[in-house]
Amino acid sequence: MRFADIIGNSNAVDALRRLVDSDKIPHALLLSGPSGVGKMMLARAFVAYLNCENRTPDGDACGKCPACRQIAADNFPDLHYIYPIAANKSGGKLLSTDYAKEWKRFLSESPYMDYPYWVLLMNSGTTQPIINRYEADDMLIKASLSNYSSRFKVFLIWLPEKMNVQAANRLLKVIEEPHEDTIFLCVSNDPASILPTIFSRLQRISLYRPSDVEIADFLKKRGVSEHNSEICATLAEGSLLKALQLASEEGEMSEFSEIFRNIMRTAFSRKVSELKGWSDKLADMGREKSQRLLDYFARMIRENFIANLCLPPLNVMTPDEVTFSSKFAPFINVANVEEMLSDIDAAKRDISRNANSKLVWFDYLIHLMILIRKKPK
Numbered sequence: 001m002r003f004a005d006i007i008g009n010s011n012a013v014d015a016l017r018r019l020v021d022s023d024k025i026p027h028a029l030l031l032s033g034p035s036g037v038g039k040m041m042l043a044r045a046f047v048a049y050l051n052c053e054n055r056t057p058d059g060d061a062c063g064k065c066p067a068c069r070q071i072a073a074d075n076f077p078d079l080h081y082i083y084p085i086a087a088n089k090s091g092g093k094l095l096s097t098d099y100a101k102e103w104k105r106f107l108s109e110s111p112y113m114d115y116p117y118w119v120l121l122m123n124s125g126t127t128q129p130i131i132n133r134y135e136a137d138d139m140l141i142k143a144s145l146s147n148y149s150s151r152f153k154v155f156l157i158w159l160p161e162k163m164n165v166q167a168a169n170r171l172l173k174v175i176e177e178p179h180e181d182t183i184f185l186c187v188s189n190d191p192a193s194i195l196p197t198i199f200s201r202l203q204r205i206s207l208y209r210p211s212d213v214e215i216a217d218f219l220k221k222r223g224v225s226e227h228n229s230e231i232c233a234t235l236a237e238g239s240l241l242k243a244l245q246l247a248s249e250e251g252e253m254s255e256f257s258e259i260f261r262n263i264m265r266t267a268f269s270r271k272v273s274e275l276k277g278w279s280d281k282l283a284d285m286g287r288e289k290s291q292r293l294l295d296y297f298a299r300m301i302r303e304n305f306i307a308n309l310c311l312p313p314l315n316v317m318t319p320d321e322v323t324f325s326s327k328f329a330p331f332i333n334v335a336n337v338e339e340m341l342s343d344i345d346a347a348k349r350d351i352s353r354n355a356n357s358k359l360v361w362f363d364y365l366i367h368l369m370i371l372i373r374k375k376p377k
Contacts, residue, residue: 001044001072003060007218007240008210009033009042015205016046017059025050025152026203027178030160032191033207036241039187040113042207043156046185047071047079051150067150074104077148080155082139084131084162086124093134112241113158115189131163136170143174143182153182160186161193168195175201209238219247234316235299252289253318256296261324267369268331275365283357290351290361298344300325304332336374343367 003013012031019025031039045061048071052061061068070076081103082096096103102121110117119129139155147153157163163171175184175198186202188194194202210218215233218240220226224247236243246253259282266274282290300321306314307329317325332340347364351357 001041001048001061002063002068003042003045003049006038006042006045008214009037009207012042012205012207013045016042017049020046020050021059025183027182028175028184028186028202030186030188030191030194030199030202030204031207032188032204034209034238035115035189036112036236036239037207037209038112038240039189039207040107040158041111043185043187044071047076047154047156050152050154051076051078074107076150078150078153080139080142080153081158082131082135082155083118083158084129085135086119086122086127086129087132094132095135095138097138110241112239112244113187114241114245115159129162131157131160131167133164133166133170136163136167140170140174143179147181151181153179155182155184157184157186160188160198161190163195163198165195168198172197172201210240211238215240215243219243222247231316231318252292253296254320256293257318257320257324259293260297260300263365263368264328264331264372267365267372270369272366272369275369276362279358279362279365282361287351287354287357290357291348294344294348294351298341301332301337301340301344304329305337308332331372333374333376335376336371339371339374340368343371 003017006013031043033039048061048063048068049055049059051067051071053065053067054062056062063069063072067076071079074081083099083103085094085096085099087094099122106113106118106121122129143153143155171184174182178184184202186194191199191204212230212233215236215238216226216229219229219232222244224232228247232243232246235246263275263278266278282293285293303315303317303321304325307325315322315325343364347360350360
């Protein structure tokens, strides 16, 4: 992992590089910013640069020395990852290291840190993952031990906002009076939720959303077509994670587009029996895909409402979507748009709570059939 791998946020990269070059590294750092912008990648690049044996003339890790290779493989002995884990239902003691296998897979498959995917990998069910007091005790023990091979021992804490009060209180003393060879590096999506006792002692570096141009270039280098790169970049709203998800679902987006067109035509024609058939088909998609389809419906409802207001510069749609919307947009208006979006939210909520998907879909489609002919007074 190197600074060259970071998309955008050159100011944050330069700030971290200067800290190392000047040998004025604070003992407690916070990298914060929106989800999906590459904060964990930057944190890992910082650790690599800090420990690299052959830094490049342009200020980056070499990526080839033993330390760089170990950090890239998540096997560096003086780098300790701390992350939220599910509580043990039996009441036993669990630490991040108990999920080391899942964590290595997560870093490899989701470098932009898809939190729902982490919860899925842990198979935590409805249990809310936290950083617990046992984790803090383990950090205190490790902080008191000698380093293995490097000058600094780094505790890389992902989502410190998930730290409970007991853990924060235990860590407070070592952060206030740190060992000279120890760095606490925190990566947060929501710094306002970090406990004040910890937050006040962190030196902060903020990351921001990359521009649409930077994201589109990033996708094109990954083999995504120029047209789809630009669409995905705009829809991603600055999130590299979301841009990658959209790009990987190009086929799914085409599928959703066709479903949307067919359902809207069927609803407008008031063919109840066909809507019943659609409810059965959509329920067979499963919960996760059904929710993604509803997200697509919500986006298209908003886009068509904007198109109906004659504000084309604000629309972001594929050519196929534009063609359909040229005739469909007049049916999305001030009389029905709020109810349509509210119905989608309700359907998503019910499906996420394991309600009968066939009933949820049929109820949604019948109400859609009524709303689609609703006109402004």
